Amino acid sequence: MxxxxxxxxxxxxxxxxxxxxxxxxxxxxxxxxxxxxxxVLRDIGQSASFEQQVAGPMIVVPYRKTERSWVEKEGQNVPQTRTVSGLLYVLPETLDAGLKVDTELRARGIYQARLFHAKGTLSGRFKLPAHWGVEGNVEDYRFDTPFLVVGISDVRGIENLPALRLGERTLAFEAGTGLDWLQGGIHAPLPELNLQQGGELDFAVDLALQGTGELHVVPVGRSSTVNVQANWPHPSFIGNYLPNRREVTASGFTAHWQTSFFATNLEDVLRRCTADQGCAGFEGRAFGVSFIDPVDxxxxxxxxxxxxxxxxxxxxxxxxxxxxxxxxxxxxxxxxxxxxxxxxxxxxxxxxxxxxxxxxxxxxxxxxxxxxxxxxxxxxxxxxxxxxxxxxxxxxxxxxxxxxxxxxxxxxxxxxxxxxxxxxxxxxxxxxxxxxxxxxx
Known part of the structure; x- marks a missing residue:
């Protein structure tokens, strides 16, 4: 050197x-x-559909209640009445969701987005209380037509004509949820069913959804069971609840979730849902799976x-x-x-x-x-x-x-x-x- x-x-x-x-x-x-x-992936999602979250089904009952009170007027107690309106929610006693998911790639230039197609059935049973479970004088209540709601975050991804099966009857769904705090989804009016006397009601909804990125489910049942089978070998399980059982292989995965009202507390959450404040707590109880490549x-x-x-x-x-x-x-x-x-x-x-x-x-x-x-x-x-x-x-x-x-x-x-x-x-x-x-x- x-x-x-x-x-x-x-x-x-x-x-x-x-x-x-x-x-x-x-x-x-x-x-x-x-x-x-x-x-580019956002553009592809904008053209197809974004992440999907399924919430429901649940029965919504609009009501009007007459409230009576006494007011003092010119030294005398005068009766006064006023009418208030609101919504009652009935969640299913049991919810079973079985979904089979297939993924595909959509390319734009050199970039690729992974879309998924989820097909399956939401089934279970409602246990309806008499007079929708209202407390106090039933005569003060006027119930409007109840309807069943299924929340779907991006309705553009609905790939079939979903139908509602209630016992032996089949009812058609209509667009929208009818709820201010749950914008995306579908609903089915229940006009001809006498449900105020209570009882049990079996339901089934067949769904086919397209989405990108992530698939979420809100476990609305008192006892909820969700099974997902997919051909994607790199799942990332997300949300508030991890699967109870899962199996991941080179050809895909299967996952099983099971929750209860004790874990989700959705009934109390729904009581606090309002049009002004929204209902982030309800949608925040979801769990699901991500189909995005974990390390690109x-x-x-x-x-x-x-x-x-x-x-x-x-x-x-x-x-x-x-x-x-x-x-x-x-x-x-x-x-x-x-x-x-x-x-x-x-x-x-x-x-x-x-x-x-x-x-x-x-x-x-x-x-x-x-x-x-x-x-x-x-x-x-x-x-x-x-x-x-x-x-x-x-x-x-x-x-x-x-x-x-x-x-x-x-x-x-x-x-x-x-x-x-x-x-x-x-x-x-x-x-x-x-x-x-x-x-x-």
Whole structure:
């Protein structure tokens, strides 16, 4: 070596700082492309249908109540009456929902959105109280025509003509819910059924829904059972309740939920639902599954670039080892060119992954960078064997990086072990080196 050690280390540190500029630009490009992809997915959802949430069925009973009071007028108590209106809600005693879900891809340009088609039946039984369970003088109440409501968050995704089966009868649904706080959905008037005397009423609703992203169900039954079967092998279970049982295979998944009124407390929630304040507590009791790819190519590319400084630092450290152990001189420009090739790997990875998928794009990008750097270093280090050795080391590092990206739960552990192992190798190789003589002419 013919340059002072401090000068060489300073140049290496400066080069690493300069290489942060293209790395930050590539990181910003990843974020920009991800936002563009999300915008396209929203456009596809706008053209098809967004996330779907099914709430119901439940029976809604409009009523008018006469309230009597006494007021003092000219020294006498005079009777006064006024009429108030409201809604009574009857939730099913049992709810059984069985849904079979198939997914498909819709493409727009290079971007793809995953749509789902859910088909199944909502069935169960209502246990109706006499006079709809009102307390006090029944004569003060006037009940209007009750109706059955099924909330569907995006009605554009309804793919069939849903019909309501009540016992032996079949009734048609109409658009809308008739409720100010539950905008999306359908309802079926129940004009000819004498329901005020109470009793039990079996129901069944056949539904076929299309949506994107997520499917939610609100467990409105006193006892609710929901079974979902889908051909998507990467489900993410979301909401307030996890499935009691689930099975995930390479061809799809099955999941089973079971809840009760003790867990959901929906009756009290419904009593507090008003047109002004809405009913976020009711819809917030939902659970379901997400059909979005949990780790897409942009997220993986973003995670990969976080290790870029480590990669460049390890490569520069290997150069420095050659200098001090083999008494060779590597020019800062040669450091810079190799660092640029390592940084360009992430640009190749981003651009190829949009067309080929992340795994294949990673392999091609890593192979291109390894071959280029190996060829270049064969001349820089004056030995084809040294160039091949460096290429083999880079191949191992890229393989370890891919393992870090794939094993999300163990990424910190694997990264810590990798850094510790490389530090150990560096210390072993330099254990006999006299650092006080390094850098002298």
């Amino acid at each position: 013919n340059k002072p050690l401090g000068f060489k280390l300073g140049m290496i540190a400066l080069l690493m700082l300069l290489l942060l500029i293209p790395l930050l630009m590539i990181s910003g490009l990843i974020t920009e492309r991800q936002h563009q992809r999300d915008s 190519q942009y997220l993986k590319s973003d995670r990969a670039i976080k290790y870029a400084v480590l990669f460049i630092g390890l490569t520069f450290a290997a150069f420095f080892l050659f200098e001090v152990l083999k008494a060779m001189s590597v020019h800062p420009m040669q450091y810079a060119l190799v660092g640029a090739a390592l940084a360009f790997f992430y640009m190749l990875l981003l651009s190829l992954s949009e067309h080929l998928g992340f795994a294949l794009a990673y392999g091609l990008s890593a192979a291109a960078c390894v071959l280029l750097i190996g060829f270049y270093l064969s001349y820089v280090l004056h030995s084809a064997g040294r160039g091949v050795g460096f290429a083999a080391g880079l191949t191992l590092l890229y393989a370890l990086l891919y393992g870090l990206l794939s094993a999300e739960d163990y990424a910190l552990l694997m990264g810590s072990l990798l850094c510790f192992a490389l530090l150990g190798v560096f210390m072993v190789l330099t254990r006999r080196l006299d650092w006080s003589r390094v850098g002298r002419a």
